[in-house]
Structure formats: structure tokens, C-alpha cells
Amino acid sequence: MTNGQSAVIERAAPDLNALQEQIQQLQAQVDALRAQSPENRLSMVVFSGDLDRVLAAFVIASGAAASGMEVSMFFTFWGLTALRQKRETRGKTLFQKLMGWMTPVGTRGLGVSKMNFGGIGAKMLRTMMRQQGVPQIEEMAQMARDLGVRIVACQMSMDVMGIHKDELVDGIEVGGVATFLGDATKSKATLFI
Amino acid sequence: MEIKYDIEVDARGLQCPMPIVNARKTFQTLQSGQTLRVLATDPGSVNDFKGWANMVADAELVAQETAEIDGKTVYIHYVRKK
Numbered sequence: 001m002t003n004g005q006s007a008v009i010e011r012a013a014p015d016l017n018a019l020q021e022q023i024q025q026l027q028a029q030v031d032a033l034r035a036q037s038p039e040n041r042l043s044m045v046v047f048s049g050d051l052d053r054v055l056a057a058f059v060i061a062s063g064a065a066a067s068g069m070e071v072s073m074f075f076t077f078w079g080l081t082a083l084r085q086k087r088e089t090r091g092k093t094l095f096q097k098l099m100g101w102m103t104p105v106g107t108r109g110l111g112v113s114k115m116n117f118g119g120i121g122a123k124m125l126r127t128m129m130r131q132q133g134v135p136q137i138e139e140m141a142q143m144a145r146d147l148g149v150r151i152v153a154c155q156m157s158m159d160v161m162g163i164h165k166d167e168l169v170d171g172i173e174v175g176g177v178a179t180f181l182g183d184a185t186k187s188k189a190t191l192f193i
Numbered sequence: 194m195e196i197k198y199d200i201e202v203d204a205r206g207l208q209c210p211m212p213i214v215n216a217r218k219t220f221q222t223l224q225s226g227q228t229l230r231v232l233a234t235d236p237g238s239v240n241d242f243k244g245w246a247n248m249v250a251d252a253e254l255v256a257q258e259t260a261e262i263d264g265k266t267v268y269i270h271y272v273r274k275k
Binding site for chain 2: 040059062063066067068069132133134135143147
């Protein structure tokens, strides 16, 4: 006790300028850390165009959004087929036209990743889900969007596959890898589906 | 066990993620201190509501119980808005 008191008395008067400088440095460090710290966000890459996988993506997205998380979904390659609303051929190369014809338009045309048997498997799965009271993928996608999920279509895949923005459902964004990374680096969880 | 609640969401017969999605919609309309009661038949909802309450900052899981209603096991969750 006595020692402690004397130590206080002996301590030199604080240098206010040095203190202020120290506080400013700390403030800058806190700001830098805050900029790096993750938001309550989930980022997903939806690469697959399989009914079951895309459904899983929308279930996770709706669940996360319902739990108060910000959610970003980046649709690329086969995943883009889930976002299509029409099939167009104008202004496309032969291969792009072929690809457009051979890939599904929207979630209704998606097949399952296993046991699809030309679409019979997908129909079977949809029936089984209906029997169990599981919402269909279309309702799930609508719900995700109603809950404020950010949906971004990959521009590069669109260019390669010859998909124009007006072929995709309305109200989505278009972006590149940096758009994904911008959200992913701020996320608590990232998934590749 | 009798627990007071202000509003109820009936998610019986619904599967994941519908119980929490529907709970969320109603929970947002609650005022601080009010309690929401959710009825679900999905056994997974027991763990789902624990996880949900952990993630939603202003939600507190007050109690969980099971009951037999119309011959079905119903999982009842009480969530209070902090």
C-alpha cells in the first residue's frame, strides 16, 4: 500500500500530447480492425445447376436470412441456368446457341445430381418433397429474395455461355469475382455449392 | 407448464427452414419484452430454435416443451424479444 502510493507520487506528470498521440494511434488501429472484422454475413457460390444442390443453397440462404444474417449468392456456370427465365438465340455463336438449347431454363428444368433418368428423378423428388411439406425450390427462391438475399450473376460465365441479362430473372445483380470476394472476405461463412 | 406469450405462430406440418422463416416474420413485429410461441412438428426445430436464438441478437429462448396435440408430437418454442 505504502509502496504503491509512493510509486504514484513519483510518476512524472503525464505528457498530454504523447497521450493524445497514443489515443489517435489506438483509434486508427481499432478502425482498421473494425474494417477487417467479419459482418454477420454468409456468402455462397452456386456453381451447380442440379435441382438438389440449388435447393440446398436456397434452404441455407433462407435459413440464414431468417436468422438475421446478410446473405449473398453468386451464381456462376451451371448455376446460371437456375436464374434463366427465357431462351434467346439472337446475337449468339453456334456453340452458345447449342448450349442455350441444351441447358435448362430456370429451376423448373433442373435435374437432380443423381438418378435423374432424363428428368423422371427430378419429378419424383419434387413429389416426395411435396408429400413431406417441403416448399418447392421456386417458393424457396422467392422466399430467399423476399428475405433480402443478394443475388449476383457471374458476368464472365454469362459472356462465355452467351447469356444476356434480360434472359435472367429480374431484380438480380451482375458482377465478377471481385464482387464475390468483396462479400466473402467480410463473411463469417462461405460455401461453394 | 404454463408460460405466457403474446403471439403464436403455427408451423405444424412445415419442414425446415419454414418454422424459423415464419417465426422470424412474426418476431420482427414484436415489441421488446413480448414473447412468441411457435408450434412445430419438425423434430429438428428443437435444435433449430436453439441455434436461431443464438444468432438473432435480440431473441432469447425462454423455454421449449413437447406436447401431444391431435395425436401428434408438437414441439413448442417460446422466444422472448429482449
